[in-house]
Amino acid sequence: MLDNTTEMTNARIGEEVETVEKNEENIFQLSPVRDLERLDPALVKEYVSSVIAQEQIIDEPSDEFVIPCGGINPAPSTMRDLYANRIKAIAQYGTDPRELYYIQYNTITNQPNKPIVVLVHGGAWYSGPNPNTTNGWYFGWTSSNVLNTNIVKQLLANGYVVITMLYPLIGYGKDNAEIIGNTTTIQTQMNSIDEAINHIRTNFKPCLGLNANSIQLVGESAGGHLVLNWAYNNANTSYIKSVISMYAPTNMQQYGEYIRVKPFTFNCGNPYYKFANPNNVPANALHFPWYFYFDLAFQDFIFNTISSPICTISNSIPPLTNPRILDLYNDIQSSYAQVITAPLSNSTLLTYSPYHALNTSHIIPTFIMHGDNDNLVPYTNATNGMTTSLANIGDLVFNYTNSGTGTNIPTTYNNIKKHGIKIYTGGDHGFINGPLTLIRGDIIKWLNGHK
Numbered sequence: 220m221l222d223n224t225t226e227m228t229n230a231r232i233g234e235e236v237e238t239v240e241k242n243e244e245n246i247f248q249l250s251p252v253r254d255l256e257r258l259d260p261a262l263v264k265e266y267v268s269s270v271i272a273q274e275q276i277i278d279e280p281s282d283e284f285v286i287p288c289g290g291i292n293p294a295p296s297t298m299r300d301l302y303a304n305r306i307k308a309i310a311q312y313g314t315d316p317r318e319l320y321y322i323q324y325n326t327i328t329n330q331p332n333k334p335i336v337v338l339v340h341g342g343a344w345y346s347g348p349n350p351n352t353t354n355g356w357y358f359g360w361t362s363s364n365v366l367n368t369n370i371v372k373q374l375l376a377n378g379y380v381v382i383t384m385l386y387p388l389i390g391y392g393k394d395n396a397e398i399i400g401n402t403t404t405i406q407t408q409m410n411s412i413d414e415a416i417n418h419i420r421t422n423f424k425p426c427l428g429l430n431a432n433s434i435q436l437v438g439e440s441a442g443g444h445l446v447l448n449w450a451y452n453n454a455n456t457s458y459i460k461s462v463i464s465m466y467a468p469t470n471m472q473q474y475g476e477y478i479r480v481k482p483f484t485f486n487c488g489n490p491y492y493k494f495a496n497p498n499n500v501p502a503n504a505l506h507f508p509w510y511f512y513f514d515l516a517f518q519d520f521i522f523n524t525i526s527s528p529i530c531t532i533s534n535s536i537p538p539l540t541n542p543r544i545l546d547l548y549n550d551i552q553s554s555y556a557q558v559i560t561a562p563l564s565n566s567t568l569l570t571y572s573p574y575h576a577l578n579t580s581h582i583i584p585t586f587i588m589h590g591d592n593d594n595l596v597p598y599t600n601a602t603n604g605m606t607t608s609l610a611n612i613g614d615l616v617f618n619y620t621n622s623g624t625g626t627n628i629p630t631t632y633n634n635i636k637k638h639g640i641k642i643y644t645g646g647d648h649g650f651i652n653g654p655l656t657l658i659r660g661d662i663i664k665w666l667n668g669h670k
Contacts, residue, residue, distance in 0.1 A: 405571055
């Protein structure tokens with residue numbers, strides 16, 4: 220994608236932004252790649268190249284640590300994320316090829332207690348970034364093609380070491396045989412988070428000179444579901460300081476039932492219309508989120524399916540090169556390698572529901588962030604019981620159910636009341652829309668209050 224060097228005029232850039240704002244693709248609301256699609260590749264490449272050239276002119280100092288060390292390997296000075304933030308190193312924390320993480324920081328000299336933030340991507344558990352074509356965290360959460368307002372840049376400016384971790388992807392099964400034949404599950408992914416945190420704790424001090432005594436996790440969508448489950452089952456409360464979950468399901472029984480009961484059966488070969496714009500959707504074509512499409516031709520994301528989904532579409536809004544349709548309920552079943560006929564009574568879904576997993580032995584301060592315009596994971600259809608659990612086990616510092624464009628969260632926190640919930644007015648899945656400046660600011664404010 221970044222090899223496209225076609226130049227754009229300022230007018231074309233404005234036109235591109237307006238078009239993308241009006242035509243967000245539903246599949247990209249499942250994963251971090253959605254923000255990548257908001258940017259013109261030529262503009263990204265030009266910006267990144269200019270930053271690299273400038274750093275070469277000023278003779279950027281060498282890294283402050285000796286590597287390879289403990290599976291941590293140096294990255295070339297030209298390796299950047301999509302917003303030109305430098306990737307300093309890449310670590311292999313496990314045996315699976317996707318068990319790796321990227322390391323970013325501004326400086327670590329004489330800062331052994333520098334705080335760490337671990338970013339965990341979403342992607343409906345079955346998809347994720349392609350390490351061969353992209354690096355680091357996708358999100359900028361910017362409403363235009365401005366490249367200097369992304370969350371990683373703000374984290375770096377606030378003194379954090381930023382870790383973006385990948386993890387093994389579950390195999391999506393299109394039928395019962397493939398569902399139960401899947402060998403990678405949500406538990407596998409939780410185990411990978413555990414491995415990554417242990418790798419950081421073991422290797423950062425001897426390799427980077429960092430004590431790794433202050434670690435916070437930020438997960439989005441499926442990644443938010445994973446970090447909550449991991450935190451409530453495995454986290455060491457002495458060095459895991461907090462966890463942020465963004466637009467994630469926290470009651471899998473409730474969410475599973477919502478996705479299972481479909482208002483419309485999609486027939487293969489039919490047109491697929493964008494559900495997000497009801498003015499363009501026929502009354503009997505309510506596909507999303509029960510069915511969603513993805514593009515097999517897209518090279519910056521990996522979609523792990525046990526066999527290629529056979530259900531295609533005759534056309535789509537917007538058009539795709541090699542589209543496929545997935546049944547989201549099959550994705551949920553595949554995530555547990557189990558055919559689930561009655562989600563509301565399924566014990567496995569209950570076990571992996573964060574509202575149920577929260578317990579008194581792992582009370583990790585939790586910030587739940589959600590939008591009130593989330594069509595993929597509607598707050599009222601996927602989070603029942605979470606507010607009660609947080610209030611009963613750790614207590615709530617704040618609970619803003621309708622934040623509008625304001626409502627300030629605290630800047631300091633004590634050890635008595637642990638948690639917070641904030642529902643952002645106009646926020647959708649992925650926070651593509653909504654009060655983006657407020658959202659970015661709240662993330663930094665919460666993390667700074669817990670480091």
